[in-house]
Amino acid sequence: xxxxxxLRRLTALLVGVGLVAGCAQPPGSGAAPPAPRPAAPAPGxxxxxxxxxxxxxxxxxxxxxxxxxxQAIQKAVTxxxxxxxxxxxxxxxxELQRVLQSDPGHKLAQSLMRQIKDDPVAMxxxxxxxxxxQPGESLSRIAQRFLxxxxxxxxxxxxxxxxxxxxxxxxxVIRVPGKAPPPAAPVPPxxxxxxxxxxxxxxxxxxxxxAPTAPDPAAEADKAARARTxxxxxxxxxxxxxxxKQDLNGAIRAWDSVLELDxxxxxxxxxxxxxxxxxxxxxxxK
Numbered sequence: 001x002x003x004x005x006x007l008r009r010l011t012a013l014l015v016g017v018g019l020v021a022g023c024a025q026p027p028g029s030g031a032a033p034p035a036p037r038p039a040a041p042a043p044g045x046x047x048x049x050x051x052x053x054x055x056x057x058x059x060x061x062x063x064x065x066x067x068x069x070x071q072a073i074q075k076a077v078t079x080x081x082x083x084x085x086x087x088x089x090x091x092x093x094x095e096l097q098r099v100l101q102s103d104p105g106h107k108l109a110q111s112l113m114r115q116i117k118d119d120p121v122a123m124x125x126x127x128x129x130x131x132x133x134q135p136g137e138s139l140s141r142i143a144q145r146f147l148x149x150x151x152x153x154x155x156x157x158x159x160x161x162x163x164x165x166x167x168x169x170x171x172x173v174i175r176v177p178g179k180a181p182p183p184a185a186p187v188p189p190x191x192x193x194x195x196x197x198x199x200x201x202x203x204x205x206x207x208x209x210x211a212p213t214a215p216d217p218a219a220e221a222d223k224a225a226r227a228r229t230x231x232x233x234x235x236x237x238x239x240x241x242x243x244x245k246q247d248l249n250g251a252i253r254a255w256d257s258v259l260e261l262d263x264x265x266x267x268x269x270x271x272x273x274x275x276x277x278x279x280x281x282x283x284x285x286k
């Protein structure tokens with residue numbers, strides 16, 4: 001009887017010990033982990049950055065392009081003129097846009113951009129006259145002669161629907177804006193000689209051999225004029241090529257050669273002075 005009572009006490013004691021052990025179990029050993037707290041939204045309504053990462057700076061404005069130097073501006077303007085002469089309008093406009101971003105008041109760049117963008121009839125007017133291009137003439141020279149601006153060659157090309165200005169040919173007929181210049185005064189005819197009876201002269205002896213034919217003065221003059229025009233054209237191309245390569249001394253020498261052949265060549269005078277001015281400016285910069 002005593003052993004049964006002892007067995008019951010022992011069983012009750014073990015059960016009590018198990019209940020105490022269950023209550024002493026550490027928290028979280030069998031329970032699910034708590035849900036993470038949601039991150040606060042980023043300013044402006046965008047997604048919040050991930051924990052441990054720095055916020056991105058994608059909204060910062062990009063830095064503006066650096067302005068061009070005076071030498072780079074001059075080179076870009078010269079390049080745009082060459083591109084327009086070759087008919088590459090879009091590339092020339094891009095070069096001029098770069099210049100105007102650095103120097104918005106650049107007069108030549110503004111003029112060339114207007115010649116690309118504006119309507120040629122609105123700029124030059126509807127009144128015009130026919131003009132036959134002389135051998136060796138360019139649209140730049142015609143623009144200087146009739147528009148008083150050597151650099152208005154491109155608007156004159158658009159006025160005549162000429163896609164490539166440098167391909168102008170001698171003998172081609174174009175329209176020049178404005179009134180036609182007055183024609184040159186006609187040379188009065190020489191008075192008709194009075195008919196008189198020719199004096200009787202003895203017949204000249206027949207020469208043994210015919211005398212050499214004298215050269216025709218008109219043909220010689222025409223030949224000399226063509227040679228002079230070709231030389232002017234050659235020196236003009238050399239001057240512009242040297243200027244485009246920033247060889248200012250070479251450009252000045254070539255324009256001097258043009259002026260030796262044609263002292264009143266306004267294009268050569270203007271382009272030579274422009275090369276001299278740029279040379280002085282570069283000397284001061286150095």
